[in-house]
Amino acid sequence: MATISQSSPRLRADEVSGEVVPAAHANIVLELIGNTPLLEITRLTEGLLRPRVSIFAKLEGFNPGGSVKDRPARKMLEIGLARGDLRPGKVIIDSSSGNTGIALAMIGATIGYPVELVMPANASRERKKILEAFGAKPIYSDQLEGSDGAIRLCRKIVAENPERYFKPDQYNNEANSLAHFETTGPEIWRQTEGRVTHFVATIGTSGTVMGTGRFLKPRNADIKIIAVEPDDPMHGLEGLKYMAASIVPGIYHEDELDDKMPVSTEDAYEMVYALGQFEGILVGQSSGAAMVAALKLARDLNEGCVVTVFPDFGDKYLSTNLWIGWQEWRRERLQHLIRKWNVSANATT
Numbered sequence: 001m002a003t004i005s006q007s008s009p010r011l012r013a014d015e016v017s018g019e020v021v022p023a024a025h026a027n028i029v030l031e032l033i034g035n036t037p038l039l040e041i042t043r044l045t046e047g048l049l050r051p052r053v054s055i056f057a058k059l060e061g062f063n064p065g066g067s068v069k070d071r072p073a074r075k076m077l078e079i080g081l082a083r084g085d086l087r088p089g090k091v092i093i094d095s096s097s098g099n100t101g102i103a104l105a106m107i108g109a110t111i112g113y114p115v116e117l118v119m120p121a122n123a124s125r126e127r128k129k130i131l132e133a134f135g136a137k138p139i140y141s142d143q144l145e146g147s148d149g150a151i152r153l154c155r156k157i158v159a160e161n162p163e164r165y166f167k168p169d170q171y172n173n174e175a176n177s178l179a180h181f182e183t184t185g186p187e188i189w190r191q192t193e194g195r196v197t198h199f200v201a202t203i204g205t206s207g208t209v210m211g212t213g214r215f216l217k218p219r220n221a222d223i224k225i226i227a228v229e230p231d232d233p234m235h236g237l238e239g240l241k242y243m244a245a246s247i248v249p250g251i252y253h254e255d256e257l258d259d260k261m262p263v264s265t266e267d268a269y270e271m272v273y274a275l276g277q278f279e280g281i282l283v284g285q286s287s288g289a290a291m292v293a294a295l296k297l298a299r300d301l302n303e304g305c306v307v308t309v310f311p312d313f314g315d316k317y318l319s320t321n322l323w324i325g326w327q328e329w330r331r332e333r334l335q336h337l338i339r340k341w342n343v344s345a346n347a348t349t
């Protein structure tokens with residue numbers, strides 16, 4: 001059995017310099033996790049931002065499992081193996097709305113452990129197929145109970161047979177945030193050459209915003225760490241949590257945030273269409289939400305470097321509600337929509 005190699009060593013800010021150089025070749029797919037590109041969003045924002053304001057999106061869809069969740073999945077399993085909690089004979093199990101499941105299934109396949117994933121029955125068809133393609137076993141919870149239903153069912157399965165399972169428990173495992181502290185944060189610092197002024201990230205488990213924020217804040221206390229959440233408990237933003245009505249993740253520490261921004265499902269979907277038609281990039285719903293928040297924030301700045309995260313690409317969602325009725329949203333109407341986002345900006349720094 002191969003061990004998980006650490007391709008993204010812990011870095012101090014003063015050690016972070018030069019270009020991000022992805023591995024020229026790798027002998028295990030895990031070495032390809034991280035070092036994702038930053039894309040400056042310029043077309044969709046044309047005429048909306050002041051000259052010294054820019055928005056960059058970290059394209060996490062470039063990870064081998066196709067999402068940001070490859071980072072925490074690798075770290076949680078690595079620490080599990082190092083502590084001996086994950087050892088031969090164990091089955092990896094967790095509740096996941098999809099991307100963590102895919103990441104665990106991919107890594108389980110490479111390190112030779114079976115994986116079982118509990119998810120709401122309405123997870124997208126593409127995600128279910130991807131999991132099975134990696135050899136994992138899906139277990140379905142009641143779709144009406146959303147991700148909390150999957151969490152509860154997974155707890156029950158493990159409680160009935162604790163010896164059989166290793167549960168990374170992404171909602172309560174600090175290795176989740178640590179992965180972002182060790183990789184996402186340093187990459188953003190290095191890719192912006194320390195110029196980042198605002199970090200904007202959607203919250204599901206909150207690992208991305210917590211860990212990245214924890215890396216960036218000590219480098220520059222003025223950097224604002226902003227979480228984006230759905231504005232409604234009945235939202236359609238896969239992977240995201242409306243905290244006030246959810247089981248709050250143990251790794252979520254609201255006091256470490258500078259602000260929280262609500263985004264509606266409708267705005268997020270429209271932004272997904274706009275990103276496709278203006279920037280030529282097809283992303284998932286949560287990326288749309290992240291971009292709406294980044295734009296709302298950036299248009300009020302006199303200067304700044306706003307960095308957000310696009311957690312995955314959009315191909316997994318083509319059969320979901322996101323794409324019902326989208327034909328209404330052709331370029332002309334989107335242009336109108338973008339003007340709507342450009343309402344009287346009150347400049348602050």
Ligand SMILES: Cc1ncc(COP(=O)(O)O)c(C=O)c1O
Binds near residue numbers: 098099238239240312
């Ligand atoms: C598509 C998508 N977006 C955003 C997130 C939120 O990331 P985090 O769990 O780090 O808060 C997730 C988490 O699963 C996700 O799958």
